[in-house]
Amino acid sequence: MLRPSPALSNIDLPPSLKELAFQALKENILNHQLRPGSVYSEQAIAKKLGISKTPIHEALTDLEKRGFVKILPRKGFQVNRLTQKDVRDMFEFRHSLERSVLLMVAPKLTEENLRVITSMNDRALKAQDPMSFLRYDRGFHLYLASLTQNRFFIEALENIKDLSDWVGAEVFAMKGRAKEAVKEHAAVIEMLRKRDPEGAAKAMTEHLRITERRFLEKMAESEKKIEEALCDPFTQRAGPIGP
Amino acid sequence: MLRPSPALSNIDLPPSLKELAFQALKENILNHQLRPGSVYSEQAIAKKLGISKTPIHEALTDLEKRGFVKILPRKGFQVNRLTQKDVRDMFEFRHSLERSVLLMVAPKLTEENLRVITSMNDRALKAQDPMSFLRYDRGFHLYLASLTQNRFFIEALENIKDLSDWVGAEVFAMKGRAKEAVKEHAAVIEMLRKRDPEGAAKAMTEHLRITERRFLEKMAESEKKIEEALCDPFTQRAGPIGP
Numbered sequence: 001m002l003r004p005s006p007a008l009s010n011i012d013l014p015p016s017l018k019e020l021a022f023q024a025l026k027e028n029i030l031n032h033q034l035r036p037g038s039v040y041s042e043q044a045i046a047k048k049l050g051i052s053k054t055p056i057h058e059a060l061t062d063l064e065k066r067g068f069v070k071i072l073p074r075k076g077f078q079v080n081r082l083t084q085k086d087v088r089d090m091f092e093f094r095h096s097l098e099r100s101v102l103l104m105v106a107p108k109l110t111e112e113n114l115r116v117i118t119s120m121n122d123r124a125l126k127a128q129d130p131m132s133f134l135r136y137d138r139g140f141h142l143y144l145a146s147l148t149q150n151r152f153f154i155e156a157l158e159n160i161k162d163l164s165d166w167v168g169a170e171v172f173a174m175k176g177r178a179k180e181a182v183k184e185h186a187a188v189i190e191m192l193r194k195r196d197p198e199g200a201a202k203a204m205t206e207h208l209r210i211t212e213r214r215f216l217e218k219m220a221e222s223e224k225k226i227e228e229a230l231c232d233p234f235t236q237r238a239g240p241i242g243p
Numbered sequence: 244m245l246r247p248s249p250a251l252s253n254i255d256l257p258p259s260l261k262e263l264a265f266q267a268l269k270e271n272i273l274n275h276q277l278r279p280g281s282v283y284s285e286q287a288i289a290k291k292l293g294i295s296k297t298p299i300h301e302a303l304t305d306l307e308k309r310g311f312v313k314i315l316p317r318k319g320f321q322v323n324r325l326t327q328k329d330v331r332d333m334f335e336f337r338h339s340l341e342r343s344v345l346l347m348v349a350p351k352l353t354e355e356n357l358r359v360i361t362s363m364n365d366r367a368l369k370a371q372d373p374m375s376f377l378r379y380d381r382g383f384h385l386y387l388a389s390l391t392q393n394r395f396f397i398e399a400l401e402n403i404k405d406l407s408d409w410v411g412a413e414v415f416a417m418k419g420r421a422k423e424a425v426k427e428h429a430a431v432i433e434m435l436r437k438r439d440p441e442g443a444a445k446a447m448t449e450h451l452r453i454t455e456r457r458f459l460e461k462m463a464e465s466e467k468k469i470e471e472a473l474c475d476p477f478t479q480r481a482g483p484i485g486p
Contacts, residue, residue, distance in 0.1 A: 018304075054297075058304060061261075065305075092347075093395035100339035152336035156399055 017051050021059035024049055029068050029079055030166050031131070036081040039072065066159050068166070082167060084216055091212040094160045097153060098141065098208065099201045102188070105147040106197035117143055118189055125182045130172040134165050137172075140185055164215075171211075171218045184210065260294050264302035267292055272311050272322055273409050274374070279324040282315065309402055311409070325410060327459055334455040337403045340396060341384065341451065342444045345431070348390040349440035360386060361432055368425045373415040377408050380415075383428055407458075414454075414461045427453065 015023070025045070028034045042060065046053045060077050063069045067086075069077045082090075105113075120143060124136035138161055145157040172178050184207035191199035258266070268288070271277045285303065289296045303320050306312045310329070312320045325333075348356075363386060367379035381404055388400040415421050427450035434442035 058301065061301060061304070062308070089393040089395055092391075092393055093399070096339065096343035096396075104335075148335075150332040150335055152332055152403065153339075156336070160395065 017055035018058045021049060021051060021055045022062055025056075025059055025063060026068065026162065029063070030162070030169065032169070034079050036079050039076055039078045041076040044076075067163055082163075082219070084219060087167060087212065087215050087219065090160060090163055091208055091215075094157070094164060095205060095208050097157050097160065098144075098204050101145050101148055101153055101157070102192075102200045102204055103197045104150075104153075105144060106192055106195060106200050109147070109192055109195070113147060114189070114193060117192070121182055121185045121189060124185070125179070127178065130169050130178070133172050133178045134168055137168075137181065137185075138165065167215050167219065168211075170222070171214050174214065174218070177214055181207065181211065260298035261301045264292060264294060264298045265305055268299075268302055268306060269311070269405065272306070273405070273412065275412070277322050279322050282319055282321045284319040287319075310406055325406075325462070327462060330410060330455065330458050330462065333403060333406055334451055334458075337400070337407065338448060338451050340400050340403065341387075341447050344388050344391055344396055344400070345435075345443045345447055346440045347393075347396075348387060349435055349438060349443050352390070352435055352438070356390060357432070357436060360435070364425055364428045364432060367428070368422070370421065373412055373421070376415050376421045377411055380411075380424065380428075381408065410458050410462065411454075413465070414457050417457065417461070420457055424450065424454065 025034070034040060042053055042056050046056045049056070060069060060071055064071050064077075067080065069079055071077050117140065120136050120139045124133055124140065127133035127136055141161055142154070142157060145154050148154070172181070184203070187203040188200050188207065191203050268277070277283060285296055285299050289299045292299070303312060303314055307314050307320075310323060312322055314320050360383065363379050363382045367376055367383065370376035370379055384404055385397070385400060388397050391397070415424070427446070430446040431443050431450065434446050
């Protein structure tokens with residue numbers, strides 16, 4: 001019987017200051033409160049969160065390694081702006097991971113596992129806003145990873161999903177995309193129900209291919225808007241570039 | 244034309260104190276100067292390396308995330324002892340990554356790429372000791388990853404290769420294993436030369452399957468030795484457990 005690994009279950013230990021700082025910063029990046037391209041001071045963030053600079057700096061080191069920020073010595077940190085190449089690389093990697101996960105777990109799924117994954121997808125369909133859709137979408141993908149009981153797959157997918165949700169929040173605000181994604185997930189579940197690993201992996205490939213295309217379209221759109229804002233002298237000061 | 248990504252080429256910036264501490268600690272863990280199961284004080288390590296505690300602590304946070312150590316608040320840090328499950332999970336993940344890498348790069352390899360990879364394997368064959376064998380072996384696997392030009396694959400494989408070399412240093416000291424590994428690499432190169440992606444991936448699967456088996460055999464052997472030492476009252480104090 002496959003169970004989710006401990007990595008995804010509740011932990012008893014209280015989170016450290018660094019973990020709190022990491023979660024707070026990551027959330028603010030994912031929901032675009034901290035904006036791509038902008039520079040922020042560690043001191044100001046520390047003051048705002050009411051903790052010392054050390055855990056903030058440690059959390060930023062983590063976020064830098066995960067691709068979210070760039071630390072600027074003596075100046076603070078800059079929130080990264082993902083390029084189209086970053087997104088393509090991200091999806092290439094994510095596709096490789098998720099395909100392997102499905103090939104590993106599909107032959108061993110229990111009825112209970114199928115029930116959980118179906119209910120996550122149902123809840124994603126009923127989500128009222130992009131952020132709660134993303135929560136269930138994350139649940140769908142990471143629950144499958146957790147069934148591998150292999151921490152290397154779980155951690156790699158957790159990280160790549162964070163990066164991908166960063167762009168995803170905007171994409172899933174697009175009319176109809178969330179519903180489309182739920183249908184694509186349902187195709188994966190259908191193949192899992194038939195215990196067809198290759199079929200499930202193919203359905204996932206299709207889902208990720210469409211998601212990637214939507215991401216790239218949305219990015220091209222945002223980049224065009226930024227360019228227009230920069231060319232228009234009246235909106236230049238309100239543009240999203242710079243602190 | 245495929246070129247190695249910048250991630251593997253020389254960098255111009257001098258390394259930070261944290262990077263120096265990270266490299267020094269990692270090297271000492273990989274060559275077993277810092278021993279699995281033993282507890283060390285951050286203060287003592289800082290003194291030994293002649294730098295302050297902050298970069299040491301930052302480096303340890305990194306090493307903890309990568310699976311090498313466990314930070315013990317107010318006590319120091321403990322070097323992890325990999326379990327058989329860790330090794331199996333590691334190889335399952337590594338296999339997924341390296342298979343994807345080969346399927347991606349095989350169709351696009353240039354003659355120059357093939358020349359480089361062949362020369363790395365030739366140098367591995369001529370290596371005089373396990374540590375230099377591991378250096379060329381690392382070169383072989385990471386050069387292939389670098390040709391994807393995808394930083395997610397490159398970073399994931401760099402990290403998993405470090406963990407795997409940690410056990411590997413002992414395995415490749417085994418008579419004959421290094422030569423066997425070079426032959427298995429040659430089978431991968433042969434398929435790459437034929438521009439046969441699936442054939443190359445299969446040869447890599449075979450190489451990793453044998454390597455994993457040798458790792459697990461070596462671990463079982465070491466564990467048996469530890470157990471015997473613990474059962475023998477005369478050698479108990481000299482056993483490899485504890486600081």
